[in-house]
Amino acid sequence: MKNELWQLSACELAEGIREKQFSAEEVIYSVISRIDEHNPRLNAIVADYREEALIAAREADRAISSGEKTGELHGVPVTIKTNVDVEGKPTPNGLPAFEDLIAPADAPVVRNLKKSGAIIIGRTNTPELSMRFTTDNPLHGRTENPWNEEASPGGSSGGASSAAAAGFGPIHHGNDIAGSLRCPSFCCGLATVKPTFGRVPAWLPSATAERGMLAQMISVQGAICREVRDVRLATRIMAHADPRDPFWMPVPFEGWPEMPEPVRIGVTTESYDHPIHPDIVESIERAADYLSDAGYAVERVATPSVNEAAESWLRYVGNEIKTYLMPVAMEHGSETIQQIFEWFFQIGGVSDAEDYREGIKERTSMTREWNLFLEKYPLILSPYLMQPVGAWDSDTKNIEELRKFLNSGIYSLCVS
Known part of the structure; x- marks a missing residue:
């Protein structure tokens, strides 16, 4: 033992x-x-x-x-x-x-x-x-x-x-x-x-x-x-307090907010015209059945925009990568990370200062839309990646391989 x-x-x-x-x-x-x-x-x-x-x-x-x-x-x-x-x-x-x-x-x-x-x-x-x-x-x-x-x-x-x-x-x-x-x-x-x-x-x-x-x-x-x-x-x-983070929130960890029974779960396998593997869809459907059997109210739903949120993430985070991380990569990083960053900028674009400010406002609007949706469906069952696990070096092969991965991960970027 x-x-x-x-x-x-x-x-x-x-x-x-x-x-x-x-x-x-x-x-x-x-x-x-x-x-x-x-x-x-x-x-x-x-x-x-x-x-x-x-x-x-x-x-x-x-x-x-x-x-x-x-x-x-x-x-x-x-x-x-x-x-x-x-x-x-x-x-x-x-x-x-x-x-x-x-x-x-x-x-x-x-x-x-x-x-x-x-x-x-x-x-x-x-x-x-x-x-x-x-x-x-x-x-x-x-x-x-x-x-x-x-x-x-x-x-x-x-x-x-x-x-x-x-x-x-x-x-x-x-x-x-x-x-x-x-x-x-x-x-x-x-x-x-x-x-x-x-x-x-x-x-x-x-x-x-x-x-x-x-x-x-x-x-x-x-x-x-x-x-x-x-x-x-x-x-x-x-999650315990630390005064060195001014954005830490003293929110109690224990206890659920009151929700009407049965708790509603929204289920989606929408791929936004990107390829989604049948095994991913099958896994989500199987999980939905388990949750339904456990007493949750499981419903197929159309969520607020996932694809637009992911595109927004790519564009505006690209601005910060170019501003703060690319100089470090150019001075201290390998050619591999430099190339990946360049492909990233080509795929998502890089916002200018004015567009960046508008992006912060856009993010607020998207978050509000999702908050309202989550009032009705406090839990969402969706893909994470829409394709199975790839090769360890797939992001270094070419820009199209990186693009495929990012398209597969739009739900991840939306949540981010």
Whole structure:
């Protein structure tokens, strides 16, 4: 049993450590054994903190033995993506030039996990500037999908998804501006949620400047896990207050808003003239049947615009990529990320300053339209990607392959 502790959920591990069914040290050793067995092939964890993790685990066990008050994730192993600050450690974000960029303090999400008693066992891989839908970079190399070595593990939190699917602990931090939590979870068969803006505090102590307006509004922190209950637990802990994020909202995590019974779920497989794979449609129809059998009021619906929202995202985020990230890519990035950015601009266009301002207004109108729709249908069942998981390098082949992927992901961009 103790060799198989890596298989347990965060909820089960936290309870087992608290009830002295097994020790935090045993948990860490079990996960280390799993990492040693599979990470040489997967390259999901690119910075190994095992020695520090074992020291922290022994201290966690001492606290339990002493009867001290402990946090909800006391002794539970977690990983942190390499684009978020862990005090005293590098935050390279996939760039060799930033290999020695040492974080002066913990990011809010890291601080909250540590306060809960979680033990950081390592850091997970990300593409250059965390701006690809796969995970490969010149610093740490390519991360593989545990289910299929030729398939993408997703991006940009592909190290987290690969680690989660392989059993390198139950909770894996990631973040999401266009789908970087959701895409890897889709690719590796995992659970996640993109939290609402302001729910989880965010800040990068190592950053030399604030992010662009849209990046601040749509980039969020979250967790990738094998079980939904672990996503809920991790998100609740990550969402604790931090004054360094002025946009954090003190909204209670527990409790559902009152909704008339039965809860209505809107179902759509509308593809907006883009190809949608029959297996995706079949999966949605099957899920709709399960929900109907569970007592939900499931209805086929026409949603507010998805395609227009996705096109808007491409155009206006393209402005911020060109303004803030392209100069970094040109100075420090590879030809691969430079080419992908150029294709991205060609596909989505780049707004000028006036168009950008209009885009912010347009986003408000679209959000209002969706809010009104969600009053009637508080849950929506839709595609995420409209095509199966692609090859790990499909976004580097040519502009048409990248265009196909972005068209497949319009629901992801709409939500973003």
